[in-house]
Amino acid sequence: MFDDKKDDIFLSRWINGELSPEELHEFQSHPEYEYYMKIMAGADALNLKAYDVDTALNTIKSRRNTSSQKSTKPVIKLWPYLAAAASIVIIFGLFLFNSNDSFTTSFGEQLAVTLPDGSEMILNAKSEASFDKKNWDTNRTVSLDGEAYFKVKKGSTFTVTTTNGDVSVLGTEFNVQSQASFFEAVCYEGKVSVSSGQENTILTAGKGYRKIARIASENWTFEALEPSWITNTSSFRSVPLGYVFKELEDQYNITIDTKSIDTDIIYTGTFPNNDIDVALKTVFSTLGLQYQLLQDGKTVVVEN
Amino acid sequence: MSDSKNSTCDEQAFDQFFKSHAKLLRSYLYYKFGDLDQAEDIVQDSFIKLWNNCTKVPLDKAKSYVYTIATNLGISIARHQQVKFKHQNYITQRKSDVTNESPEFVMLEKEYMEKLKNAIADLPDRQREVFLLSRIDKKTYREIAELSNVSVKAIEKLMHKALVTLRKKIGNI
Known part of the structure; x- marks a missing residue:
């Protein structure tokens, strides 16, 4: 009856003795009355643990002298630490990710990379090159797998290391191609030194060096100013057919079925790197071979 | 605050203010947040804050200042820990004068x-x-x-x- 909405302060008024005599009389005769009386009697017997005001005040007085430090101490500014932590992360990141730069090209891709001293390196398709950026000033060395053209700024010895041999120069333009068992260095400007196994050859501008497995190394001269692949043409001069096919495969991401033909045939010629139909026609028709590009566009079957 | 009598920076005024308000503030915080020890800590912190800022808080504003600080402290603590109202050892029964009951x-x-x-x-x-x-x-x-x-x-x-x-x-x- 007392939680009805009509008089929502009835019990408050009762506690304060604000009920009219009639109201009070009516309430006293109500069965709930004794329960509320008991609650009030119990509540009024409650006591809160004593509070020693003087002790509390003394505690405050002893604390407030040092409190200027105390109150500021817990507020540790977070951002300087965050900044420091972020710097460490950035420094680490720079060190980790930039000290040893690595570049990779996929089928038919070319990638021009400017080296830390301003030298240029252009990677041909399916090639990988890496170098140590941190020690570049003292150690101009690039590890290469595949083919790349270099324009080297004058400075300390510039070395390209491959699994087949090293090419080192002082400042020049040259092309290095190193595949499974095929190693070729061509010098377009200046002077390069090529060492492969026991052999050591000096190339001047317009000279080339090549070593193919099982075939004796050879030198030749030419007149081009830069390798033809820079302008999207692959050119070959007396190269076993297997390497020509390898280049076709790298440029166009195709597979050439060579089971029925002799890949040791020597080939001289060029093909474009941006038109597969012309490229296949150029290579195969000069060799007098029939070929078929299967419908998946990935496989070339050669018929003798 | 040149008028030191009206300033909470005045040692005597501060003591007087503390003695007349600390106890109720303590009860208030205890009933509100449920932990008496914590309430006493908050009372201390709030009054220390008042002392440190006494130049900015005149005596007639001190009460609402302290209550605001204390309530905010209590809320920020309560936000981190849900306290169930603790009455053991805190609320006691007044000694009954009549003990001739069965x-x-x-x-x-x-x-x-x-x-x-x-x-x-x-x-x-x-x-x-x-x-x-x-x-x-x-x-x-x-x-x-x-x-x-x-x-x-x-x-x-x-x-x-x-x-x-x-x-x-x-x-x-």
Whole structure:
């Protein structure tokens, strides 16, 4: 009856003795009355643990002298630490990710990379090159797998290391191609030194060096100013057919079925790197071979 | 503050202010947040803050300043830990002057008081706050209303509700 909405302060008024005599009389005769009386009697017997005001005040007085430090101490500014932590992360990141730069090209891709001293390196398709950026000033060395053209700024010895041999120069333009068992260095400007196994050859501008497995190394001269692949043409001069096919495969991401033909045939010629139909026609028709590009566009079957 | 008598920076004025307000603030915080030890810590911190900022807080503003600081401290603590209202060892029973009751009656009384304290602990926060300020600290509805900046009517409603809730909780003993 007392939680009805009509008089929502009835019990408050009762506690304060604000009920009219009639109201009070009516309430006293109500069965709930004794329960509320008991609650009030119990509540009024409650006591809160004593509070020693003087002790509390003394505690405050002893604390407030040092409190200027105390109150500021817990507020540790977070951002300087965050900044420091972020710097460490950035420094680490720079060190980790930039000290040893690595570049990779996929089928038919070319990638021009400017080296830390301003030298240029252009990677041909399916090639990988890496170098140590941190020690570049003292150690101009690039590890290469595949083919790349270099324009080297004058400075300390510039070395390209491959699994087949090293090419080192002082400042020049040259092309290095190193595949499974095929190693070729061509010098377009200046002077390069090529060492492969026991052999050591000096190339001047317009000279080339090549070593193919099982075939004796050879030198030749030419007149081009830069390798033809820079302008999207692959050119070959007396190269076993297997390497020509390898280049076709790298440029166009195709597979050439060579089971029925002799890949040791020597080939001289060029093909474009941006038109597969012309490229296949150029290579195969000069060799007098029939070929078929299967419908998946990935496989070339050669018929003798 | 050149007028030192009206400033909380004055040692005597501060002491006087503390003695007249600390106890009620402590009760208020305890009923509100449920932990007496924590309430006493908050009282200390709030008054230290008042002392440190005494040049900015004139005496007539000090009370609401301290209550605001203390309430905010309590809220930020309560946000991190849900405290259930603790009454053990804090709320005691006043020594009865009449002890010529029968043992059964004393037992029943003890049982009843336990039940009552539990019921109070289970009250909604605002109802408990108002009920205990009224019953234990003997504050009038007007004084309670001033503490939390609400109308007297609101306090009367809460008081009425608290009693109804307690009555339901306790049942017919």
